[in-house]
Amino acid sequence: MLEIASxxxxxxxxxxxxLPGVTWLPSDPDxxxxxxxxxxxxxxxxxxxxxxxxxxxxxxxxxxxVNAVIVANLLHVSEPDTLPGLCEGAxxxxxxxxxxxxxxxxxxxxxxxxxxxRAFDASLRAQNPAWGIRDLETVLTAxxxxxxxxxxxxxxxxxxxxxxxxxxxx
Numbered sequence: 568m569l570e571i572a573s574x575x576x577x578x579x580x581x582x583x584x585x586l587p588g589v590t591w592l593p594s595d596p597d598x599x600x601x602x603x604x605x606x607x608x609x610x611x612x613x614x615x616x617x618x619x620x621x622x623x624x625x626x627x628x629x630x631x632x633v634n635a636v637i638v639a640n641l642l643h644v645s646e647p648d649t650l651p652g653l654c655e656g657a658x659x660x661x662x663x664x665x666x667x668x669x670x671x672x673x674x675x676x677x678x679x680x681x682x683x684x685r686a687f688d689a690s691l692r693a694q695n696p697a698w699g700i701r702d703l704e705t706v707l708t709a710x711x712x713x714x715x716x717x718x719x720x721x722x723x724x725x726x727x728x729x730x731x732x733x734x735x736x737x
Contacts, residue, residue, distance in 0.1 A: 568662060569630055570594060571638040571653065573619060576604030578639055583613045590615050592633065596620035625652035630660045639670040641692060642701045650706060654713040659732060667715060667732040670723065673703040681726040702729065 570579050571573045573593035584687055593604045593616065596670050601619040608616045622628060624641075636657045642650060657667045672684050679685040684700055691698040707717060707730070715732040 568591065569633045569636045570622055571622065571636060572596075572641045573604050574600055576600075576619075577609035578637075578704065579604065579616060580607050580611050580613065582637075583608075583616045584611065584626045585591050587615055590617065592617045592724055594620040594621060594630075594655075596621060596623040616650070624649055624656050627654040628660050632662050633660050633665065634662055635666040636661060637668045637670075641671065642669070642706065643671055643689075644686075644698055646697045650701065650709050651713075654709045654715065658713040658715070662733045663734060663736065664680075665734045667710070667730075667734070669706065669730040669732070673706065673728050674700055674724075675703050677702055677704075703730075706730065 568582070568594045569687040570582075571594055573579050573595045576593060577590050579593040583589070595601050595604065598621070601621065607735065622630070624648075633639065638653060641653070653669075661667065672687065673679065674684075679700070687700050688700040691700070710717070710732050714735045716735045718733045719728070719731040721729040721731070
């Protein structure tokens with residue numbers, strides 16, 4: 568399982584502890600974050616987590632033949648070109664039938680799903696005009712253009728969604 572934008576490593580440690588039979592491959596383009604990930608993994612004593620990769624989703628991925636790619640809370644705090652990079656990179660990294668899971672806040676039909684998400688989006692755009700909550704339909708269109716099929720969209724706490732996409736062919 569490849570985790571994109573692992574940040575501090577809190578998610579990969581949680582997942583690796585919960586699913587010890589799965590090998591986890593965290594990644595982050597920031598060397599400070601990769602150091603944090605390695606430290607968290609070492610502190611937890613996990614043997615099912617590989618050393619973190621230096622991976623920027625907008626660049627060529629040097630990862631192939633993974634069964635699943637997971638990304639949480641990235642699209643709304645990144646440049647718009649992150650989305651096609653994520654879809655293209657995941658399509659190239661996954662085995663046929665592999666899964667891409669995208670978690671975070673999304674607009675639906677161009678509108679916010681809650682007043683809290685509207686305020687959050689405004690605060691993100693105040694920090695960086697290129698950031699902001701992405702439209703669900705835009706994300707799904709990009710995924711389908713890279714041979715992904717939507718398997719499930721799950722409503723999550725705090726007005727977030729979990730998108731489960733399957734690579735249709737390779």
